[in-house]
Amino acid sequence: MSDSHIVSSFDDELDGLRSAISRMGGLVEAQLANSIQAIAKRDDALATQCVEADKAIDDLEDQVEALTLRMLALRQPVAHDLRQILSALKISHDLERMGDYATNVAKRASALSQLPEVGPINGIARMGRLTHRIITDVLDAYTQRDVERAMVAWQRDEEIDQMYTSLFRELLTYMMEDPRNITACAHLLFVAKNIERIGDHATNIAETVYFEETGRRLEGNRPKGDNSSFAVVKPEELSEESS
Amino acid sequence: MSDSHIVSSFDDELDGLRSAISRMGGLVEAQLANSIQAIAKRDDALATQCVEADKAIDDLEDQVEALTLRMLALRQPVAHDLRQILSALKISHDLERMGDYATNVAKRASALSQLPEVGPINGIARMGRLTHRIITDVLDAYTQRDVERAMVAWQRDEEIDQMYTSLFRELLTYMMEDPRNITACAHLLFVAKNIERIGDHATNIAETVYFEETGRRLEGNRPKGDNSSFAVVKPEELSEESS
Known part of the structure; x- marks a missing residue:
């Protein structure tokens, strides 16, 4: 009787831990x-709201x-x-970052x-949407303890990397075209x-799910x-392209 | 007798853990x-050596x-x-990053x-030297369990941040002066x-020493x-300055 009580209470604590991670993930x-x-929308009020919202994520990390x-x-x-306990600790650090x-x-x-305003903002939004999908997938994989799903998300991070490399080159090109673009592009x-x-960090979480x-x-x-x-991008190449 | 054997062996393990962290820190x-x-010296061979050396740090993190x-x-x-054990785990993640x-x-x-070649490379080297000193200090604080020393290092990170903000502005200015500087400055x-x-991450380690x-x-x-x-830097300001 007393044994089963201890076991069930440990399970409750584990559930609490996992649900704290899920809440962090949602945030x-x-x-x-x-x-x-x-x-993208140049919405300063939303930006301020985001900066303030980060505290809730930090607080959850402390709780975990x-x-x-x-x-x-x-x-x-x-x-x-x-x-499971060490994985929750590790995932909470990834989510905080x-x-x-x-x-x-x-x-x-x-x-x-x-x-x-500069053009590549659309590319940024696209990259953000893909990253968002990958985060959703690894968090679902964590909740459902689904190693296979975690691995699919892990593989897909390569697409984010490729988008990033291509955006890097595109942003340098915009900078070279007009110095007024430089600060925004930086x-x-x-x-x-x-x-x-x-x-x-999403791929780290996928790796942690696998280990757990x-x-x-x-x-x-x-x-x-x-x-x-x-990457090396030179202004000469730019003028060759446009000539 | 058997108790003291267990205690001493746990202490040996803790020593092993702490010395693994010290080795990671040195690397x-x-x-x-x-x-x-x-x-700074445009030394490709040294760069390749650095890229290869990272594996030893990753391996030590796995061991920890x-x-x-x-x-x-x-x-x-x-x-x-x-x-002590959880701190070693946390510090090993910081060092790996x-x-x-x-x-x-x-x-x-x-x-x-x-x-x-662009000018701000000297500022980068200066920032690197300061960061190196702070890392040395937090690692010494960890070895000597010296909370006060950890706190001094923790405070000094602000200087790195200030150097970074000033380098950020300086690099944008170089980009605006000549598009041929853009890729190097990026x-x-x-x-x-x-x-x-x-x-x-060095300040994270200082915080972990404090907690430990x-x-x-x-x-x-x-x-x-x-x-x-x-930061907002505009080319107009640049030409005002130089006029």
Whole structure:
């Protein structure tokens, strides 16, 4: 009787932990969508709202950390139970970082709204939508403990990387065409980079789901499509193209 | 007798954990110094060496993770022992990220060496030296369990942020002066951002040292000097300045 009580209460704590992660995930999804909308629509009020909303994500991370520390100390779990607790801790760190990156996107809205509009904003919005879908998939995979679904999302991060590399080149071209585009494009370079990093953290979550459920580390390197660190774009090429 | 044997063996494991963290820290310090030297001296061979060296940091993170998992499962530690184990896990994640950021700096060496040299490279090297000092300080604070020293380093991150904001503006100005500077300056924007992020992770480590030793979370927000997300630089201002 007393044993079953202890077991059920541990399960309740695990449920609480998993639902805290789900709530964090929902907030991060909203944060990404709103921050991209804020810069696309030049909506300063929405941007301010995003910056304030980040605190709720940080608070949930603190709650998850306190809860896992308590569970580790009092329950002394092993095997799959231990992996579930450590996975929640790890995922909460990833989600907190994703929230920070989304917030940094929103922070750039005020600078962008003082500058001329530039074309690649549509590419940014597209990249944001893809990243949003991947986040939804990894969070569903976590909730449903669905390793296969996590792996599909993990593979798709390559598409975000490719979009980022192509946006990087496009933004440099806009800068070279007209110096008045430079500051807006520099901010958009960081917006694109932030979204790409959010995608990286989503793949971390996919890897954690795999580890939690299988007890094994994912072998092999994830396919990567970000070659922007090696990109060289020169104004001469630009004038050759337009001539 | 058997009790003291168990205790001493747990202490040995903790020592092993702490020394793995110290080795990771040393590798990250070297990685940052070498990657900045690679871009400053346009040294492709050194850059390649940095990219390869990142694997050793990743491997150490895996070792720390496996060791902490084992210690949590078999030792079921509480209080300060538990905090030490979780802190090592957390610090290893921060160091792994710092290694990644440094590696990304090195990756840009090949693009930069194909482009005209630009002035702000000295500012980057200065920012790198300050960040290196702060990393050394937080790692010493961790080794010596010196909360006060951790807090001094934590405060100094503001200087890195301020250097970053000023470099951000300077790089945009260089871009506006001559479109041939744009690609090199875009890469240097990310180099500066990567160094600034390395500084952020160093402050995370300082916070973890505080938590490990005191059992309390650091209250209050860290002073921040990075206002670059709000920066607006316009070519008109540039021509006003030079006229």
